[in-house]
Amino acid sequence: MSGVAGSVISVNRLFIAMICYVVLGVLTWSTITDPKIRGGTLLILALFAVKTLLRRKDVPHADERGETD
Numbered sequence: 001m002s003g004v005a006g007s008v009i010s011v012n013r014l015f016i017a018m019i020c021y022v023v024l025g026v027l028t029w030s031t032i033t034d035p036k037i038r039g040g041t042l043l044i045l046a047l048f049a050v051k052t053l054l055r056r057k058d059v060p061h062a063d064e065r066g067e068t069d
Contacts (some may be wrong), residue, residue, distance in 0.1 A: 014056050021049040 025045050032038040 014052070017052050018049065021045055021052070 025042055028038060028041045028045065032041060
């Protein structure tokens with residue numbers, strides 16, 4: 001059952017990270033008025049979000065390494 005708990009924790013962390021990227025995007029959209037700077041900033045945020053999605057399986061978890069709490 002620890003594999004399920006590790007998966008839930010991983011999904012929760014991913015969900016929280018994506019919510020943070022959305023919040024940063026909304027704040028960027030509402031505070032930066034120059035379209036070029038706004039677009040560049042949103043592009044960088046999008047790249048970080050994609051990197052987070054692609055690298056979520058590369059992070060070692062305690063359950064996968066055989067360690068227990």
